[in-house]
Amino acid sequence: MEYKSSDRREFFKTVGGGLAAAGGVLAAESHGVARLLTEKEKLARIASNTWPVRSLFKSRSQRSSPETEAFRKKYGQITMLDFPQFTKDIFPGVGQMDLWSSLFGDVTDDSMFAKSTMTFGQTTRAAYEFDPSTASAKKWLDQLAGKIVTTGVKCHHVSNNAPRDICDLDAEKRKAGIAVAKHWLDGSARLGAKTMRVNTGGPRIAPNATATQDYPKNDEIVKYLNYAIESFKEMADYGGKAGVKVTIENHWGLSANPMNVRIILDEVNHPFCEASPDFCNWEHDYLLYHGLEALAPYTHTTVHAKYWSRWKDVDVRRCVRIMTNAKFQGIFALEYEEGPWDGVDGARYLLKEVLAAL
Secondary structure, eight states, rough: OOOOOOOOHHHHHHHHHHHHHTTTTOOBBBBSSOOOHHHHHHHHTTEEEEEEGGBBBOOSEEEEEOHHHHHHHOOOOOOOHHHHHHHHHHHHTTTTEEGGGGGOTTTTTTTGEEEEEEETTTTEEEEEOOOTTSSSHHHHHHHHHHHHHHHHHEEEEEEEOOOTTOOSHHHHHHHHHHHHHHHHHHHHHHOSEEEOOOOOOOOSSSSOOOEEETTTOOOHHHHHHHHHHHHHHHHHHHHHHHHEEEEOSSSSSGGGGGGHHHHHHHHHHTTTEOOOSSSSOSSSTTHHOOOOHHGGGGOOOOOOOOOOTTTSSSHHHHHHHHHHHHHHHHHEEEOOSSSSSSSHHHOOOOOHHHHHHH
């Protein structure tokens, strides 16, 4: 299936229209003058995020730290099944969630996890990843879907790390990664998610250009881009059938460079494949705003509003305005990374800043 358009904004206008109506974007009165959003309309543009509070979640590992213990003493220990109510209690008025794939499932039930061996630095250990295709996993997803219904707090986006090797030079690895992504798209659809992130994969640090007769050329990166385009086309087609958009976040590898993300999205050219940029996942200071501006026209549904002390100063309100100036009408997920606060207070800070800028 192929989709062609010379103007991405026009191309996605009909796709984003429903979200715009539900999301509380700037509305126009009958005489054509835009009005300010109400507080309720602003809150409709916000999603809670599991990433900042991941240390509250029950896990296989018993390792902890004084900071984690203090955090759990303050807010308790939770599972993903608790998170819809947690969102409702901690962020009153917020009715959307952004869920990290690594926190899915009941860690006491191995039948809903795929076991593999992974190497982290010099250490190799067993890893367990939620497998949405198993019977027990589907039952668990239905439980979570039930919690979504009873609380009224919806799953908007799945921040997914499970599909790997999407642009790997090894065809079998790519095939396996795409298969995992398809299982997760089905699982995300089961929860009513609008979007699901898939990382581009490949080398964590993208290949650099080399000198050819004193002028740079980068043939190596083209190989990875070719495979990424091919893979995301297949996943977008599948996502279109499942009703879940596949998104690319500015992470490591190819996606660290916003130009690479634009190349992939332009070549895929599909209404179910778009960007989901993060305010802080950049390689240098200038990209904090220029990188976001580059991806804003390719972003229609989900963005990560982030504070990260990696950077001396992050102007969250400026980032929000970059998105709204680009006519973004989607959801801002509160993904506090690291800084002077705990995960809840950091997310609350982001909430305040995003609401002020809307």
